Amino acid sequence: MHIPDGFLDTKTALATAALSAVSLAAGLRSLEQTLPRRKIPLMGLVAAFVFAAQMVNFPVAGGTSGHLMGGVLTAVLLGPSAGMVVLAAVLIVQCFLFADGGVLALGANILNMGIAGTVGGYAVYRGMARVLRGERGRYVAMALGAWCSSVFASVLCAGELAWSGTVSWDAAFPAMANIHMLIGIGEAVITVLATAFIAASRPDLLARGRSEDAGNELGRRVTFGAVIVIALVLFVSPFASDWPDGLESVAAALGFDRVAVVPPPVPSPMAGYAIPGIGSPAAATVVAGAVGAIVIFAVGFILARIVVPARQSPSGEDATDGTER
Amino acid sequence: MRHDYLDRYSRLDSPLHRLPAGMKLAIALALVLGTVAVPFHVTAFFVAAGAFLVICVLLSGIPLRFVVTRLLMLEPFVAGVALLAFLQPGGGLVAARVLVKSNLCLATMVLLSNTTPFASLLDVLRMLRVPALLITVLSLLYRYVFVLVDQAERMARARRSRTFSTRRSSLWRTGAGIVGQLFITATERAERIYAAMTARGWQ
Numbered sequence: 323m324h325i326p327d328g329f330l331d332t333k334t335a336l337a338t339a340a341l342s343a344v345s346l347a348a349g350l351r352s353l354e355q356t357l358p359r360r361k362i363p364l365m366g367l368v369a370a371f372v373f374a375a376q377m378v379n380f381p382v383a384g385g386t387s388g389h390l391m392g393g394v395l396t397a398v399l400l401g402p403s404a405g406m407v408v409l410a411a412v413l414i415v416q417c418f419l420f421a422d423g424g425v426l427a428l429g430a431n432i433l434n435m436g437i438a439g440t441v442g443g444y445a446v447y448r449g450m451a452r453v454l455r456g457e458r459g460r461y462v463a464m465a466l467g468a469w470c471s472s473v474f475a476s477v478l479c480a481g482e483l484a485w486s487g488t489v490s491w492d493a494a495f496p497a498m499a500n501i502h503m504l505i506g507i508g509e510a511v512i513t514v515l516a517t518a519f520i521a522a523s524r525p526d527l528l529a530r531g532r533s534e535d536a537g538n539e540l541g542r543r544v545t546f547g548a549v550i551v552i553a554l555v556l557f558v559s560p561f562a563s564d565w566p567d568g569l570e571s572v573a574a575a576l577g578f579d580r581v582a583v584v585p586p587p588v589p590s591p592m593a594g595y596a597i598p599g600i601g602s603p604a605a606a607t608v609v610a611g612a613v614g615a616i617v618i619f620a621v622g623f624i625l626a627r628i629v630v631p632a633r634q635s636p637s638g639e640d641a642t643d644g645t646e647r
Numbered sequence: 648m649r650h651d652y653l654d655r656y657s658r659l660d661s662p663l664h665r666l667p668a669g670m671k672l673a674i675a676l677a678l679v680l681g682t683v684a685v686p687f688h689v690t691a692f693f694v695a696a697g698a699f700l701v702i703c704v705l706l707s708g709i710p711l712r713f714v715v716t717r718l719l720m721l722e723p724f725v726a727g728v729a730l731l732a733f734l735q736p737g738g739g740l741v742a743a744r745v746l747v748k749s750n751l752c753l754a755t756m757v758l759l760s761n762t763t764p765f766a767s768l769l770d771v772l773r774m775l776r777v778p779a780l781l782i783t784v785l786s787l788l789y790r791y792v793f794v795l796v797d798q799a800e801r802m803a804r805a806r807r808s809r810t811f812s813t814r815r816s817s818l819w820r821t822g823a824g825i826v827g828q829l830f831i832t833a834t835e836r837a838e839r840i841y842a843a844m845t846a847r848g849w850q
Contacts, residue, residue: 323724324724325750326721326724326725326743326749327679327682327683327748327749327752327756328682328683328744328747328748328749328750328752328804329728329745329749330683331684332680332683332684335683347778350780350781353780354778354780356838357780359850360838360841361752361822362783362784363787363837363838363840363841363844364834364837364841365780365783365784365788366783366784366787366788366790366791366837367791367795367833367834367836367837368787368830368834368837369785369787369788369792370766370787370788370791370794370795370833371794371795371829371830372791373788373792373794373795374795374796374799374829375799375826375829377796377799377800378799378803378822378826378829379803379822380818380819380822381819390826392669393727396828399830400807407780407781408784410781411781411784411785411788412788415765415786415788415789417756418759418760418765418768419654419723419760419765419789420721420760421717421753421757421760422721424679424749424752424753424756424802425675425676425679425752425756426679426680426683426752426819486742486796488728488732488741488745489731489732489735489741489782490735490775493731493732493734493735494731494801495763497731511819511823512819512822512823512826514727515819515820515823515824515827516695516823516824516826516827516829518748518823518827518831518833519823519824519826519827519828520827520830521827523831524818524829524831524834525832527830527831529659579741588745595678596820607832624790634669
């Protein structure tokens with residue numbers, strides 16, 4: 323999913339760079355205030371860990387294999403700001419040392435994987451963990467968050483490609499989203515199993531990671547939330563016909579709707595924009611997304627039953643109390 | 648894996664390697680920006696950019712074969728999106744545009760990373776007032792990525808030599824175990840590194 327140079331036009335590159343610079347600055351400032359000095363080497367080592375963990379192959383089918391992205395795993399272990407900075411560092415090194423992902427596309431890649439993927443997926447995890455409760459519920463939420471991180475990143479990526487006129491939304495969105503709904507299942511399984519492994523052998527690492535990202539909550543949340551909403555308004559809402567009206571009116575108020583009516587340089591039917599309905603590939607993909615979310619819940623419940631032994635009751639409040647603090 | 652595997656040609660001695668890092672970074676960024684921004688029908692620009700890159704490779708003493716293999720390794724995603732563009736009505740030109748522009752940019756970055764040591768690039772970033780925390784994370788990442796990749800490979804090899812079932816579920820569980828164990832040892836290593844850094848007077 324690393325976008326190379328030459329895929330994004332200048333306006334998209336600049337917009338994504340600005341958005342990711344703002345949230346990276348917010349995340350770094352929050353860390354500088356809250357991160358103890360002794361944790362600074364840990365950030366670098368965890369970045370190297372993400373890099374190495376991405377090289378561990380998981381057999382999928384027919385000789386193909388997948389690997390971890392690691393955004394939600396890092397955010398669960400270190401907190402969202404640290405997760406975002408770690409993913410950004412990994413992307414910067416991959417860009418400059420491997421030429422994996424372009425320099426001008428670096429902002430877009432950090433926005434997709436480091437911010438929408440990591441912070442967005444982590445937000446889903448936290449929200450769901452609050453609803454589902456219990457040790458098992460936490461793992462179900464983690465599976466959903468990890469799956470969402472993969473899907474969020476791919477949808478933004480499709481939006482950026484479409485906004486640049488490289489590939490039309492109707493081609494990019496189904497292709498990217500459908501593939502990453504499958505990849506996301508792998509991401510969810512690895513995230514849950516790896517976290518369960520760490521919880522079993524060093525539970526203190528999990529508990530510590532969760533307690534140390536409390537500072538500067540509101541300001542950071544507002545910044546991250548605003549960045550993700552702006553990214554959605556810019557890159558996704560111009561194309562999605564069945565998007566809620568609220569965002570469209572925001573887009574209209576800010577003048578972004580003009581972007582949507584300018585026909586892309588690539589001639590395309592834009593069926594999903596004119597006629598909402600199951601007939602368009604984009605709408606079919608949204609339906610597939612709903613099905614995928616149900617599947618990932620089932621996967622999450624099965625995994626949670628495997629990794630949390632039965633003696634801790636599924637709604638065991640005391641188990642939650644032990645780990646949430 | 649050797650420590651200098653990733654940017655193994657970055658410490659050669661050539662006119663290109665001797666240029667200041669900031670200058671090379673600026674030239675590379677300008678070239679990438681130009682390649683992305685110049686409209687595709689200005690063929691002369693892209694021919695000139697390609698010729699400039701070939702001259703640079705020859706000047707730098709980096710084997711041409713190495714640059715080409717690196718480009719081919721990075722090609723799958725480029726080819727995938729180019730194919731998607733090609734399949735649309737009238738997408739042939741878009742596909743060609745994507746292929747030419749992406750490959751020029753990729754070659755530029757491969758050349759930059761193999762003529763400039765990463766530490767010098769970080770020095771440039773430091774001068775540009777990039778926050779110190781990010782610089783520290785980046786330099787530690789660069790320093791220890793080899794160690795951790797090595798460790799991951801050793802663990803994967805140990806697992807392969809002891810695994811006699813091909814059941815996917817057990818392979819995934821042990822794979823996730825490697826990831827988890829890797830995190831735990833990275834944390835422990837970070838604690839030792841912090842102690843060592845403090846003992847040597849790190850702020």
